Amino acid sequence: MALPALATDADEVGSNATTSALPASIMESLAPLFGGQFSHLLKVFMVAGKMIGDRLNLDPTYILTSFGIIWAVHRGGRQLSRTASGLVDQYLRSYVSISSHDELYLHMIRFLGAQPKLAGSLSLTAETISKTAWEEQDDYGLAPTMMPVDGYGDYLNFSNQKAKAPPRFVPAPSLHDFQYCGKNFRLQRSKESNSNALIIPHFKDRETLVISCFGRSPEPIKSLLRHVKEQFYLDHHAKTVVKRPTSHGGGHMHESFSARHSWMLVANRPVRPMKTVVLDDDRKKQLLDDINECLHPDTPRWYASRGIPLRRGYLFYGPPGTGKTSLSFALAGVFGLDIYVISLLEPSLTEDNLATLFNSLPRRCVVLLEDIDTAGLSRPPDAITPKCRTTRSVNEGQGSSGENKGGSSKNNESTEESNGDSAREVRSVPKSQGANGTVKQGISLSGLLNAIDGVASQEGRVLIMTTNKPETLDEALIRPGRVDMQIAFTNASQKQAEELFKRMYEADGTEEQKQLAAQCLKADGATTKTQPSGHHLQKQSPDIDGKSTKLKENGKEVASSSEAAVVKDEKQGITPAELSTIAKEFADKIPSSMIISPAEIQGFLLKRKRSPRRALAEVGDWVADIIIQKKNRTKISQVQ
Numbered sequence: 001m002a003l004p005a006l007a008t009d010a011d012e013v014g015s016n017a018t019t020s021a022l023p024a025s026i027m028e029s030l031a032p033l034f035g036g037q038f039s040h041l042l043k044v045f046m047v048a049g050k051m052i053g054d055r056l057n058l059d060p061t062y063i064l065t066s067f068g069i070i071w072a073v074h075r076g077g078r079q080l081s082r083t084a085s086g087l088v089d090q091y092l093r094s095y096v097s098i099s100s101h102d103e104l105y106l107h108m109i110r111f112l113g114a115q116p117k118l119a120g121s122l123s124l125t126a127e128t129i130s131k132t133a134w135e136e137q138d139d140y141g142l143a144p145t146m147m148p149v150d151g152y153g154d155y156l157n158f159s160n161q162k163a164k165a166p167p168r169f170v171p172a173p174s175l176h177d178f179q180y181c182g183k184n185f186r187l188q189r190s191k192e193s194n195s196n197a198l199i200i201p202h203f204k205d206r207e208t209l210v211i212s213c214f215g216r217s218p219e220p221i222k223s224l225l226r227h228v229k230e231q232f233y234l235d236h237h238a239k240t241v242v243k244r245p246t247s248h249g250g251g252h253m254h255e256s257f258s259a260r261h262s263w264m265l266v267a268n269r270p271v272r273p274m275k276t277v278v279l280d281d282d283r284k285k286q287l288l289d290d291i292n293e294c295l296h297p298d299t300p301r302w303y304a305s306r307g308i309p310l311r312r313g314y315l316f317y318g319p320p321g322t323g324k325t326s327l328s329f330a331l332a333g334v335f336g337l338d339i340y341v342i343s344l345l346e347p348s349l350t351e352d353n354l355a356t357l358f359n360s361l362p363r364r365c366v367v368l369l370e371d372i373d374t375a376g377l378s379r380p381p382d383a384i385t386p387k388c389r390t391t392r393s394v395n396e397g398q399g400s401s402g403e404n405k406g407g408s409s410k411n412n413e414s415t416e417e418s419n420g421d422s423a424r425e426v427r428s429v430p431k432s433q434g435a436n437g438t439v440k441q442g443i444s445l446s447g448l449l450n451a452i453d454g455v456a457s458q459e460g461r462v463l464i465m466t467t468n469k470p471e472t473l474d475e476a477l478i479r480p481g482r483v484d485m486q487i488a489f490t491n492a493s494q495k496q497a498e499e500l501f502k503r504m505y506e507a508d509g510t511e512e513q514k515q516l517a518a519q520c521l522k523a524d525g526a527t528t529k530t531q532p533s534g535h536h537l538q539k540q541s542p543d544i545d546g547k548s549t550k551l552k553e554n555g556k557e558v559a560s561s562s563e564a565a566v567v568k569d570e571k572q573g574i575t576p577a578e579l580s581t582i583a584k585e586f587a588d589k590i591p592s593s594m595i596i597s598p599a600e601i602q603g604f605l606l607k608r609k610r611s612p613r614r615a616l617a618e619v620g621d622w623v624a625d626i627i628i629q630k631k632n633r634t635k636i637s638q639v640q
């Protein structure tokens, strides 16, 4: 409200003053140029200039002109410095950019989050730290609390950890400066928004990190990135990196947009030691030697000189829970390779995606294609036309060389497709109607073969396919060149059961366990006298109070035998010699007809993981129950 009055005054002042005719005219001529707000400001400025001028006896024009010069110098200086820094940036700085689609991005963000200079930055992004089950060692220095539960006892409660877990702060999208090894670096974090966010909700924004440093060599940035990567993998030497496909965009709701797939790190698990997978030693050795040969640095030359693509395929087959997946992970651990796990049942996975995924595999890795029988990749018998058979046998004729397999598979497909309806059936098995009426893409047999054989498919990759029903697989899938070795997995033999038992209870070499074993040895002579198989519990065993409990194998007191076994286990531990004996007795109670899987035995033992004697005492009832279950084909167990 005050401005119009002032403006009026200014008009008057301007018109009365002899020396201020110029300012008034300047103002009048400038006002329309800058619009209402600015002309008001100019008028205020004029009045102020006039008053100061009157006071200091100075021409207001000089004051205005001085202000104008200062402003112009300031603007010019800024422009000059921008141009100069632009030229420096262009010609005297080196840059390396990292896309958020690359795993180096994750390494860099972790590194930046730990930089003290950046932690104090005024522009940060806060992230909730989500740790995987294998990263929980450092629980922010907080022990979980024990909470009483309705008179049942005290139980662990982790809510305080969740509440107190601090967020991670990383540099926000903008410009940041930081130092590494005494050198200054600049980080520009920028986000590329997904313009289709409303249509494709799963499609994440893409981010870019641009690291720059002064100088015409990117070497300092390269060495920084080497350091960042090394830091990330510092504790990874005993870990196996597990990756699975992740989709960007698409999905069931928007069939018009095909989801793009890439590999995403899903877990970083401790390496599974080979010895923990109970399998015939000769088979294990044969497999290890074969993979070692395939991965040996000299092997590619040997294969190349003979025109044979270097890749190995293995088929692990056998009943569920017999160790197929476990062995695959153990192998990845032995060779220090990342493992890439694909399920062909993933509904948004198309054949193109599968081919892209295979083509983007690193040079050396393990690819695990799980449960291939469930993906419905078999070729319907009536779909195998004479033409198909001929084409396939040509492929087989190429033996394991697999040369031109990608091409020949494609040729197969086109030949089959041109062959009419029956041939086209080869493709269609996995295509199915989704619940909402959408058609799931599915992977056809030829699509899978193309991906496996693809020309760009990485050499040196180890492909492992697992199945419970090898007899349902199409022979094209498992012919030599695609599957070079088949490994059978079976339910547990008595020998395997014995090994599983020992693995479950053997000391892992910690000091505590060594001491326990030493104590056991001392106590052993007085207390342990294991009877021959079948009569092992017929003995005097001291209970907690030092009184003795008479144990019988049959009748009422059998129930108390496992309780007494627990007491003995907890009190005395177990010596290696005793463990061997108990393991043997345990194995004797497992049916030699191999009807129980290692997974089932492991499940039974896990419920008694601190008490081998209790496991031995209870295994008879458990086996009897399993036999009834399998006979009656019921899934409900009476003995857990």
Ligand SMILES: Nc1ncnc2c1ncn2[C@@H]1O[C@H](COP(=O)(O)OP(=O)(O)OP(=O)(O)O)[C@@H](O)[C@H]1O
Pocket (backbone or CB within 6 Å): 276, 277, 278, 279, 318, 319, 320, 321, 322, 323, 324, 325, 326, 327, 466, 467, 468, 489, 598, 599, 600, 602
């Ligand atoms: N041969 C074995 N040696 C050691 N552990 C085993 C063995 N077989 C199964 N297990 C245990 O049983 C569990 C399931 O095993 P795994 O997933 O490897 O079986 P699988 O054969 O891949 O089963 P599926 O066919 O259902 O995928 C794992 O925890 C594993 O430790």
